[in-house]
Amino acid sequence: MDVLAMPFGKIYDLLVQKVVRKCGDGADVDRATLWLTGYAKEALDEAKASPVSYGDFFRQAPEPNPLRLEIVGKVCGVSVADIEDGLWRDVRTLDLIVDRLAKGRRLDAILPH
Known part of the structure; x- marks a missing residue:
């Protein structure tokens, strides 16, 4: 099944669980x-x-x-900055943020100001 067609709540719960399981605060995914x-x-x-x-x-x-475009890094070996489709770039940007939260990074150190 295409991830874009899946219910938001189901995917979101998985993102929160990943952060909580690895060491983070699920509220950071909300923020x-x-x-x-x-x-x-x-x-x-x-x-x-x-x-x-x-x-x-x-x-x-x-x-x-607009600052979301300043977030750079790779998800599944693909550079977020190289993703031309705006929808997929936003989806992968959230994935990248969640990956970094799950590695113990602080949200304020991840998000550009």
Whole structure:
């Protein structure tokens, strides 16, 4: 199944579990997602409980943070900066942030200011 078609809440739970299992705080995934997409906390919570797809969650982001484009690194051997499709770049940027959180990095050290 295409990850973009999967329910946002299901994928999101997996991202939080990865961070918590490895050593982090699951709330950092919320903070990173809010920073990345511009959603309000209430809207994020609603999306987690709704049937919205992972792809639609990113497509409908109210105010994607322009600084998200400054986040660089590789996910599955692919440089995030080299991903031309904006939707996939945003999806992989969140993956990259989660990977770094799971390695014990602090969120304020990951996100550009």
